[in-house]
Amino acid sequence: MSIRFDRANSQIQKNIAYIIQNKLNDPRISPMLYVSEASVTPDFKYCKVKVALDSEDQSALDETIKVLQKSEGFIKKELARLIKMPSIPKLIFEIDKGTQATLRINEILSTLEIPEDDGEDNE
Numbered sequence: 323m324s325i326r327f328d329r330a331n332s333q334i335q336k337n338i339a340y341i342i343q344n345k346l347n348d349p350r351i352s353p354m355l356y357v358s359e360a361s362v363t364p365d366f367k368y369c370k371v372k373v374a375l376d377s378e379d380q381s382a383l384d385e386t387i388k389v390l391q392k393s394e395g396f397i398k399k400e401l402a403r404l405i406k407m408p409s410i411p412k413l414i415f416e417i418d419k420g421t422q423a424t425l426r427i428n429e430i431l432s433t434l435e436i437p438e439d440d441g442e443d444n445e
Contacts, residue, residue, distance in 0.1 A: 327362060330407070336368055337404045341397050342390070350389045352377070358418040362411055369409070369411040372418035385419050390415040398404035 339357040342364070352375055373390065375383055390413075397428040398410045 327364075330366070331360050331364070332407055334362065334401070337369055337401055338397060340404070341400045345400055346393055346396065348389055348393065350385055352382070352386065355386060364420075366409065366411055370414050370415060370416060372416055374418040387415050387417060414436075416439050428434075 336359050338360060342351065342355060342357065343353070354376040356374055357371060358374045360369055361372075362369045371390075373386065375386060377383065394413050394415075397413060402410045
């Protein structure tokens with residue numbers, strides 16, 4: 323991927339996160355929501371925005387995606403104010419499955435009872 327795409331992805335990700343946390347006043351959006359990735363298509367018409375939430379509740383995640391999709395117009399308008407681009411891509415919000423899997427693994431690991439090592443080798 324070129325530097326142009328990397329820079330666009332980074333700027334879009336950073337600014338969407340700012341807009342969601344500071345400008346979008348919707349009580350259905352958790353303050354624990356974060357934007358983990360933004361990826362524009364080569365023609366800059368679409369942008370896939372992956373969001374993650376510190377929650378295992380699938381209904382909360384689905385509700386968050388619905389709210390973000392309904393707020394796309396507002397987010398695009400604010401994004402146009404923050405980023406100088408010829409056109410702002412259509413935003414497609416989805417759940418970051420990798421982050422959700424990591425949270426689940428950490429939860430499982432925290433429940434394991436691992437005996438402490440006393441520092442002696444038994445050979």
